[in-house]
Amino acid sequence: MILEVAILKIKEGVSEEFEETFKSAEAIISSMKGYISHQLKKCIEEENKYLLLVNWETLEDHEIGFRKSEEYKVWKDLLHHFYEPFPTVEHYR
Template sequence: MILEHALLNVLPTRTKEFEAAFAQASSIISEMPGFVSLRLSRGIESPDVYLLLVEWERLEDHTEGFRRSNEYQQWKKLLHHFYAPFPVVEHFATPVVETPEA
């Protein structure tokens, strides 16, 4: 399992628009082969910063499958104009330590 992580700095005056667009975009990514789950959380101290966590079965499901797809072009069209600066996306491997949910 691979965890994709991105901090999304959204233009402060466009957070409501971004959230509506992201709701649309989430249906695009969730249909991709290798997609497992997605979580988008809004910052408390910085409410224009969002944390995006996406789980993929394999790294290539994101980097090759999604990023090279026509669906990614739709994703970009819906979301990329909200970011300043553009986010850095990183991938993480299986957890080193994990506690069970309470």
């Protein structure tokens, strides 16, 4: 199992909209091959900061299966405009 970790910094004033939009995006990621589970956690100390944790069966399920899919384009359109700066994504065993 691979754990994808992303610290998401959201533009000022749009956190509530981001959270609502993420609810729609959850259906996309959870339908992907190799997806196991995910959590989105809101930071207590920083208003516009979130931690996204996604468990995948393999690194390829995330990097190739998801990121090169048509579904990823929809995910990207839904969420990427909220980030500032764009998050660094790391993977852990």
